[in-house]
Amino acid sequence: MEKLKLEIVTPDGLVFSDDVDEVTxxxxxxxxxxxxxxxxxLTTLKIGMLIYKKxxxxxxxxxxSGYAEVGPDKVVVLADxxxxxxxxxxxxxxxxxxRAEERLKKAEEIDFARAESALERATTRIQIAxxxxxx
Amino acid sequence: xxxxxxxRKKIKAIQSTQKITKAMRMVAAAKLRKVQDRMLNFRxxxxxxDGVLSDLARVAERELHPLxxxxxxxxxxxxxxxxDRGLCGAFNMNILRAATNYIESRKREGFEISASSIGRKARxxxxxxxxxxxxxxxxxxxxxTYANAQEIANDLIENYINEVFDEVILIYNExxxxxxxxxxxVRLLPIGELEAEKAPVERAITVDFxxxxxxxxxxxxxxxxxxxxxxxxxxxESSAAEEAARMNAMELASKNCDDLIKxxxxxxxxxxxxxxxxxxxxxxxxxxxxxxx
Numbered sequence: 394m395e396k397l398k399l400e401i402v403t404p405d406g407l408v409f410s411d412d413v414d415e416v417t418x419x420x421x422x423x424x425x426x427x428x429x430x431x432x433x434x435l436t437t438l439k440i441g442m443l444i445y446k447k448x449x450x451x452x453x454x455x456x457x458s459g460y461a462e463v464g465p466d467k468v469v470v471l472a473d474x475x476x477x478x479x480x481x482x483x484x485x486x487x488x489x490x491x492r493a494e495e496r497l498k499k500a501e502e503i504d505f506a507r508a509e510s511a512l513e514r515a516t517t518r519i520q521i522a523x524x525x526x527x528x
Numbered sequence: 529x530x531x532x533x534x535x536r537k538k539i540k541a542i543q544s545t546q547k548i549t550k551a552m553r554m555v556a557a558a559k560l561r562k563v564q565d566r567m568l569n570f571r572x573x574x575x576x577x578d579g580v581l582s583d584l585a586r587v588a589e590r591e592l593h594p595l596x597x598x599x600x601x602x603x604x605x606x607x608x609x610x611x612d613r614g615l616c617g618a619f620n621m622n623i624l625r626a627a628t629n630y631i632e633s634r635k636r637e638g639f640e641i642s643a644s645s646i647g648r649k650a651r652x653x654x655x656x657x658x659x660x661x662x663x664x665x666x667x668x669x670x671x672x673t674y675a676n677a678q679e680i681a682n683d684l685i686e687n688y689i690n691e692v693f694d695e696v697i698l699i700y701n702e703x704x705x706x707x708x709x710x711x712x713x714v715r716l717l718p719i720g721e722l723e724a725e726k727a728p729v730e731r732a733i734t735v736d737f738x739x740x741x742x743x744x745x746x747x748x749x750x751x752x753x754x755x756x757x758x759x760x761x762x763x764x765e766s767s768a769a770e771e772a773a774r775m776n777a778m779e780l781a782s783k784n785c786d787d788l789i790k791x792x793x794x795x796x797x798x799x800x801x802x803x804x805x806x807x808x809x810x811x812x813x814x815x816x817x818x819x820x821x
Contacts, residue, residue, distance in 0.1 A: 402576050404674075406569035422740045435584065436740035437749065460750060462580045469576050 395429035399445055401454060401470040408475045409454065415446040416468050418461060427463050434463035438472065440513050442521050453478040455521045457514055481522040490515035532803070535796035539789055546785035552615070553778035559670065560706070560771035567703060567764040574761040581754050585720020587736055593747040594689050595755070598718050603640040605662070605684070605693040606631055607716075608654075609700035609766050610647035612669045616774035619701060619709065620649040626711050627699050631659075642693050646680070646763075669767050677760035684759075685752055688717050700762045701769040707776065709769040712762075716755060 396412040416427045419441025425434075438461055443454040459472035493512035497505075590596045608627045610620045627650075631641050644663040645651045654661050663683060668676050684696055696717040701709040739746050 400576065402573040404570055404573050407572040420740050425740075432738055433583075433587070433736070434738040434740070435580070435746060437746060460580070460746075462583065464583075469580060471573065471577055471580065 395466070397427060397429050398467040399470075400468070401443070401456070401472060401475050403459075403472050403474050405474065408472075409477065411447065413445045413447045417444040418456065418468075418470070419443070420461070427468055430465050431463050433465075434461075436461050436463075438470070440510065440517055442517065443470065443475075453521050453524050455481060455518050476518070478521050478524060481518050483519060483522045486515045486518040486522070490519065530795075530799070532796060532799050535792055535799060539792050539796065542785050542788050542792070546782055546789070549778045549781040549785065553775055553782060556771045556775040556778060560768060560775060563670075563672070563764060563767045563771060564703070567761075567768045570761060570764055574757050577754055577757050581750075582720055584737065584750075588743070588747075590718075590720075592743060593751055595685065595717060595751040596719050596747070599691075599694055601639065601694040603642055603693040603695075604634050605642045605644060605687070605696045606634075607644045607646065607680075607684075607696060607698045608650045609698065609762060610645070610649040610653075611766070611770040612648040612666060614649065615777060616770055617777035617780075619770055619773040620647075620653075622709075622711060623699060623701060624650065624653045626713070630697070630699065630713060639695075647766075668763060669770055672760070672763040672767055674756070674760055677756050677763055680759050681752065681756040684717065685755060698759070698762055700766045701773075703765045703768040703772065706772045709773060712765075714758075714762075716758060719751060719754065 396414065397416060399409065399411060399413045399416055400407070401409040414429075417424060418427075419439050421437040421439045424441075425436070427434075438456055438459045440457050443456045445452055445454070455476045455478070456470060456472045457474040459470065459475075461471070462469045489511060493508050493515060496508045497512065585596060588596065590598060606627060608623060610623050614620065627643075631643065635641055642662045643654060643659060644665075645654055645661050646665045647669055648666045651661070651664050651666060665676075665680060687693060688696060695715065697713060698716050699711075699713050702712040704710045737743075
């Protein structure tokens, strides 16, 4: 069967590189799914979850905004940062969530957009870490 | 013939020089390790980004964004990246010689040249040769940040869009291995290959991209970021290559010190031996003289 080469890179290194069967990711205009043979496609990504399927395995990856290039046999994700579900530091995410919430509550002289995206990053991380690898 | 005292003094001096070169080697090695990690981690990202952009440049309407558009070229900006400090072998000289050759050859082709320098050594070199520079950045090597790359990229993009120059060439040392750097001459702008260099077959088989949100929004964000990333990568590569070159230069210097010390020690021993022999001859001669009487 045809495969997709999925590569996730961030400024801090290559996070993931393998042949997979199916990829679903959070584009800025909504979620999109990719199967082998997809038309060339370029999109921005928002903070969200990337799901890939390899055989019977389904895995989750946290992606913190960036870009994705899709070709017939490849998906290249250029993310600002990314972590596999099992690598997410839940404690840190929880702490970050608390911090962001407090800042949003005060809501004075702070960069609202920044605090909000920090909160979104934290909650998405926690959500993804909570998902178990399904087989 | 130098006296024994002179020779001993010389050995002392060389020994203390060697202490310094050894210390500098260690410092360079430590710095190299730090910047090399950053560079190696960043490389895949920069390379993928470059891949995406060249795919894009092949199929996209080049007129959609000024950074992609190929317009008639008249002025070429040559950005030369060196280190801030010396004592790193031929590192800086290689770059500067290549840059000079490149500038000369483009001039012969009839282009106007505008030169900019990154690093103290490039600045000093252009100044000595009375080559006017458009822009000078110093104090970057060794503590490169992404903000530095952004600053340089913004300046280039702004002047490119305002048609101060029509092409940007970056000359820097790429980190190959600890023992070798590779001189790199890359075109930053316009993005992608130029029409003339492109194989015409390729265009026929490629299909157009689908874009989300829209192609304009995407280009507006992606293209400047691409330039920033390529510059950041070059800064990291150059810093790593610089520290590696310095490490090797200092290693070599320490070895030369060893050789010198060995040679002078040998000479000192000879001098010492000769003076002992001479004294012995005196004593023996004196004893013989006494015996005769």
